[in-house]
Amino acid sequence: MAHTAPLISRRSATRLALAAAALSAFAAAPAAFASGDYPNKPIRLVVPYPPGGPTDIVARVVAQKLQEQLGQSIIVDNKPGAGANLGAEQVARSTPDGYTLMVATTAHAINPSLFSKLNYSITKDFTPISQLTSGPLVIVATPTLQASNVKELIALAKSRPGGLNYASSGNGQSTHLSAELFSAMAGVKMNHVPYKGSAPALTDVMSGQADLMFDTMLSSMPFVKGGKLKAIAVTSSERSPSAPDIPTIAEAGLPGYEAIAWNGMLAPAGTPKEVIDRLNAALRTVLQSPDVKQRFDGQGFAAKWDTPSAFGSFLNAEVEKWGKVVKTSGAKVD
Structure with a gap:
């Protein structure tokens, strides 16, 4: 009987270890399942501008085509206010599961230096998915x-x-x-x-x-x-396909000048990479489709797909560029 207690302890320890491993796997399963099964419910696409404007038009064209690729409804949700910051703040605070996304614009690269107080960071509180348009x-x-x-x-x-x-x-x-x-x-x-x-x-x-x-x-x-x-x-570095007879500022007398209006899609920081990659791949198909290109050309902008890392680098460069312009201009909003 002297050897019974250690034997029971070893068996108990083994069972406990197996149980712990099973619990650990079970705990990890929902996240893996959520990413692998994405999307399994409707997606909300926040537009931080009123309906009918250029950004809203882009969002609705993209949403219609994107839901065909993903097999789930995409609901465009207009949240205007505070210089496009109201909608951005809401998305930044949303659960990072891929079911709340935002269409960002040039204004979101300008706002960090323009507003004295922001309740979010466009570069830290968001994960880039892809650029959508450039014009x-x-x-x-x-x-x-x-x-x-x-x-x-x-x-x-x-x-x-x-x-x-x-x-x-x-x-x-x-x-x-x-x-x-x-x-x-x-x-x-x-x-x-x-x-x-x-x-x-x-x-x-x-x-x-x-x-x-x-x-x-x-x-x-x-x-x-x-x-x-x-x-x-x-203002672009190349002539616009929708108005090819109008020269660029750079070619017409001010070399190096470029300022574009753009839209891009962002998710809250911490959104799983598998979800970002799924969205990015679907957007590539959407933005390269002839009918979407034609729709955007008619509005004066070009469809532009990019990798998440490339769009992130572009966004950082835009924040830096417009920060210098804001400083030079002296513009401020409290």
């Missing part, structure tokens, strides 16, 4: 402006320091900071006149109340085609 702004001017190309615009601005008024859709928006980047690179000073949206700003440019504006092609090109505005140049 230029276009410099449009009142038809009577005595400049029809970039070199003439720079010469006119230099001859009238602070005398040219440029409109924007709001303080700190890409329509504002793209013009500030232009001014800094060209060594000119123009007077900024912020509006609440592109529509009233364009109205004043058309009437001559403001001289020019850096605006999205979606909202401004119909007026260019109608003769109510004249297009001077696009």
Whole structure:
């Protein structure tokens, strides 16, 4: 009997070890199952802007095609407010399981340096999935402006320091900071006149109340085609397929200039890699489909797929680039 107790202890220890291993495997199973079975319920795609705008249009085109690839419904949820920060903060705080995603824009790269207080970090609280679109702004001017190309615009601005008024859709928006980047690179000073949206700003440019504006092609090109505005140049490094006759700012007199409006898809930080890879692969098919490319070309932007790491590097570079422009411009929002 002296040897019985140690024998029972060894058996008990073995059973305990096996039980612990089984519990450990069971605990790990839900996460593995969730990733491997993804998606098994509808996905919410947050758009931090109102319905009907350029970002909302992109989101709905992508959502429709993405749900065909994934076999699950994708619900577009508009959460506008606070300069696109309200929706971003909600997604950053969401469960990182791949069922809450966000469409980010150039504004999210600008906001870290523009707002004195943010309750999230676009680079730390999110995991990049892929870029979705890339498109230029276009410099449009009142038809009577005595400049029809970039070199003439720079010469006119230099001859009238602070005398040219440029409109924007709001303080700190890409329509504002793209013009500030232009001014800094060209060594000119123009007077900024912020509006609440592109529509009233364009109205004043058309009437001559403001001289020019850096605006999205979606909202401004119909007026260019109608003769109510004249297009001077696009802000991308290459000409836009939707307006191939309009030169780039870089080729027309300001080498190295580039400012693009973009959309990308993000998930909360900590989302499993398997889920990110699944979404990225599906987006590749979506963004390379001819009908999606055609839809986006008609809106003035190009479909652009990227790997998660490449999109992450792009996002970091955008945050750094616009941070310098914000600092130079002195723009701030409390």
